[in-house]
Amino acid sequence: MGKILKEKEIIAIGGGKGGVGKSFLASNLGIILAKNQIKTVLVDADLGGANLHTCLGIQAPEVTLSDFVNNTNVRIEDVVLRTSLDNLMLISGAQDFLGIANPKYSQKLRLVRAIENLNVRYIILDLGAGTSNNTLDFFLLADRGVLMVLPEPTSIENAYRFIKSALYRKLRMLTREPQVRAVIEKAMDKKNDLGIQSPIDLIDHISNLNPRLGLQLEEALNSFRPAIVLNQVRSMADVRIGFSMQSACKKFFGLQVDYLGYIENDDQVWQSIRKRQPITLNGDHGKSVRNLRSISYNLLHNLQLKME
């Protein structure tokens, strides 16, 4: 069992903003992996806006994650759907978001355990927009967190907000000390009276209160390594924004961010979504397909784009 667990990887795809292509990336990533004989399950973790099945061209399924969450007699296997690709499975998201958009802690724990125990090589979580605690928790649970970003101010700001929220939540969970938690919560607000502007300031501040905890937080900071994908790029300058974001994150958050790749703006993308035929399914060789393949490749091999 231990061995199986070790050979499994959870990839979460978020981004803070809606409509940036998270579900598009998740679904095609799943297809590419499955076509390469890698057993993969896609999980629609967009509690409240589930549409991953549509991106895959599948009708709204009968059983969904909410059946599992709402009924402890339902096993996770009962809601795993097979697809026409041997190695691809889907856990569809809740259609009715009542009751599941805000699961209780115990429900969430059960869900997380069940997901972690799925017998596959890759588990891909398609996250919803925003920075709700549920979304952040899924992101933090994953071995690899990927943020989808558009080369636009709003999307980049949201991505940074997402990174910051996820990081601070991760740090906050390391301690129960009310005093320290209060500092972290305060630091979330940029205009805090402690003068904390960045995670680096925050850790400095906490190190003064509690040096041992300071070290722990620093470790957590170093182990938090989100990745970015730039979507709908139209120029080399757009591509370069990914490198700039990397550099800015290093300087501002003290974080190493991996730049997995980019996807060009491509009419074939929305055409395929409209036809409900995933772009990577039928051997198309357009530019976005090539881009998706290199992203999958980098993800699998722990590589990233390099400036040359």
Add this chain to the structure above:
Amino acid sequence: MKSLRTQNYYDILGVASSASSEEIRRAFELSKVTFQENSLATYSLFTDEENQEILGLISRAYETLFNPQLRREYDDFLEGLKMEGGYEGDRVNDFQPKQARQPLQTKIFQPRDPLSGPSFSQPPSQQSSSRQVSIQPARQSRPEQLRTRPPEAGPLRENAPEQLRAEAPEHLRENAPEQLRAEAPGPEPAPLPLSPDSAEIPKNREALDKYLESVTVFNGPVLKKIRELHGLTLENIAEQTKIRRTYLKYLEEEELTFLPAEIYVKGFIVLMARMLDLPADRVSKDYMDTNYKDKSQ
């Protein structure tokens, strides 16, 4: 920003200590784009002043590491710090090159730049003042190519290694920087030597009063005019209100696309109004009505 000053030059440029000079040059080119004013990747994280400071550090790092002689000296210096156990901390900036450095052939550093002078030891305030002189807009002429590192063994390798390599498509052209630049605000007039205290005394009370009488709606351009009649620069307001200068500029120009959410804009306007001695409620209502209500009504 404190932590930045304790980073060594390799960290500052974001390169490995084994980086080739070509990698160092590339990192420098990228940094110039990344931290230039209004850069998409940094405007929401750093103020213009912080960007300037970072650029200053970056050019200093580049100047040292791109020169083989200085780089060797710097490596020795870091090695020495490490052996003394003082690697971390402010001392990474105590590096003094042994000899006056040669002007670089790349011409990126102008003789006016104090950093290319014989010593690194000017006080920090002096150093940052004219550092921006050394930063020129990034060269856009040479399209960069993207490639991943050489692939290692892995599940996808046998199936489709060629297809999965990341390549820079030829049809992506260098056109966006031009568009971005067009959106960026033009050069600002040099800030007046005005202290925050004296800023509260309007330059020309009469003209201001007269203008205020004629105002019917407080919109962006009107706020700009009132600010100018107060003899205040955007920098003055930014300093007092802690609102980014670029945001203030967009507020005056009513460039809403570049501004944060409505609720923040409202807060900004209230702060601006207070600084300009205007009735904050009235001003924010006017401004929000003009800019956020459906215009057809």
